[in-house]
Amino acid sequence: MSTKPERALVPAPQQKVSQPSMDRADIVIVGNGIAGLTAAVEARRHAPDKRIVMITDQIHPTINTPALKQFAIGKLAREQLLAYPAGTERSERIHVVNARVEEIHAQSKYVTLTGNRGFGYSSLLIATGSSPMGLPESTPGRNFDGVMMLHRLQDYLDFRRRLPEVSECVVVGGGVHAIETVMGVAYWGIKVHWLIRGETFMGKMLDEVASDMVLERVQKAGVQIHTKTEVLGVMGRVGSVAGVITNHQEMIPCQMLLTCTGTQPVMTLAEHCSLPLRRKKGIVVDDRLRTSVPNIFAAGDVAALKNPQTGEYEPRAMWYAAVNQARIVGAMLVGREDLAQQPFGVQWHATHLGELSMLTVGDPMIENNRIETL
Numbered sequence: 315m316s317t318k319p320e321r322a323l324v325p326a327p328q329q330k331v332s333q334p335s336m337d338r339a340d341i342v343i344v345g346n347g348i349a350g351l352t353a354a355v356e357a358r359r360h361a362p363d364k365r366i367v368m369i370t371d372q373i374h375p376t377i378n379t380p381a382l383k384q385f386a387i388g389k390l391a392r393e394q395l396l397a398y399p400a401g402t403e404r405s406e407r408i409h410v411v412n413a414r415v416e417e418i419h420a421q422s423k424y425v426t427l428t429g430n431r432g433f434g435y436s437s438l439l440i441a442t443g444s445s446p447m448g449l450p451e452s453t454p455g456r457n458f459d460g461v462m463m464l465h466r467l468q469d470y471l472d473f474r475r476r477l478p479e480v481s482e483c484v485v486v487g488g489g490v491h492a493i494e495t496v497m498g499v500a501y502w503g504i505k506v507h508w509l510i511r512g513e514t515f516m517g518k519m520l521d522e523v524a525s526d527m528v529l530e531r532v533q534k535a536g537v538q539i540h541t542k543t544e545v546l547g548v549m550g551r552v553g554s555v556a557g558v559i560t561n562h563q564e565m566i567p568c569q570m571l572l573t574c575t576g577t578q579p580v581m582t583l584a585e586h587c588s589l590p591l592r593r594k595k596g597i598v599v600d601d602r603l604r605t606s607v608p609n610i611f612a613a614g615d616v617a618a619l620k621n622p623q624t625g626e627y628e629p630r631a632m633w634y635a636a637v638n639q640a641r642i643v644g645a646m647l648v649g650r651e652d653l654a655q656q657p658f659g660v661q662w663h664a665t666h667l668g669e670l671s672m673l674t675v676g677d678p679m680i681e682n683n684r685i686e687t688l
């Protein structure tokens with residue numbers, strides 16, 4: 315039996331949790347897309363004395379994203395892509411912080427940022443936008459060089475740089491973004507293969523006659539259209555895309571593969587909120603852009619609004635919708651609900667295909683199997 319005195323058990327020292335360095339603003343906006351900046355400008359117009367902070371991890375200013383289509387075909391210079399005049403943030407006294415917001419502490423009304431920094435708020439706007447979906451993760455070869463998604467300015471800059479090396483291109487997708495991309499690539503004299511999963515183009519909005527009219531115009535531009543066609547795999551050569559294999563076991567050669575298969579809301583921040591934000595294909599909001607958590611709003615591609623035609627909550631990932639929402643939420647952020655009266659209605663799409671103009675309103679094919687020609 316040991317006679318050595320027992321050593322007292324000393325509890326291990328607890329590691330101190332570092333508290334973020336806190337700052338404060340009346341309005342904190344996460345995201346510098348068109349919804350974020352427009353909301354900031356509108357809030358400033360209604361409230362000259364409020365402190366407005368816009369936090370973004372993007373390195374470029376707010377871009378007019380619809381104008382990127384014209385930039386892609388060389389009709390606009392990079393300097394013409396700004397959504398607002400240079401220096402708008404400074405002139406409107408909008409303080410821009412380049413960082414990523416990691417968490418929302420809704421009860422205490424503050425957000426934490428990278429770099430152990432925090433911002434308290436009275437009103438918070440989530441305007442984190444969307445990201446492209448691309449090919450399914452299970453698609454072999456989806457990460458080869460030359461497999462691209464045209465979504466942000468950097469994507470279009472990359473597209474322009476690669477053009478001299480491309481003689482054939484495959485475009486995947488059946489929506490407005492896809493058809494505009496197809497026509498943009500064809501503009502450069504590149505042979506384009508357009509892969510559409512359905513039997514027709516935009517089947518929820520166009521009947522067969524209208525679809526045929528549009529596709530005929532695209533074919534006249536020299537585009538080869540493949541309906542009922544999907545990509546099963548991507549072929550490569552020394553790490554770069556060399557072609558695609560379709561569900562018809564056809565190999566289509568290409569040096570560039572552009573996927574235009576839709577977008578999805580960037581929900582990472584919404585998932586890191588101390589109080590649960592209601593989510594359904596996006597952050598659910600009412601007609602004043604209020605979320606399920608007090609003093610937190612959402613606008614732009616990340617916001618899911620009720621579709622008056624279907625009753626479903628869904629994002630409206632379109633430029634004009636983001637601008638309209640931002641004007642409403644700009645008033646809401648400063649407590650001026652009386653100024654937030656603009657109604658929403660159904661979504662619409664418009665584009666030009668040479669001499670052919672296309673406009674669709676709502677989802678007409680949900681209730682009707684034909685479209686009336688006026």
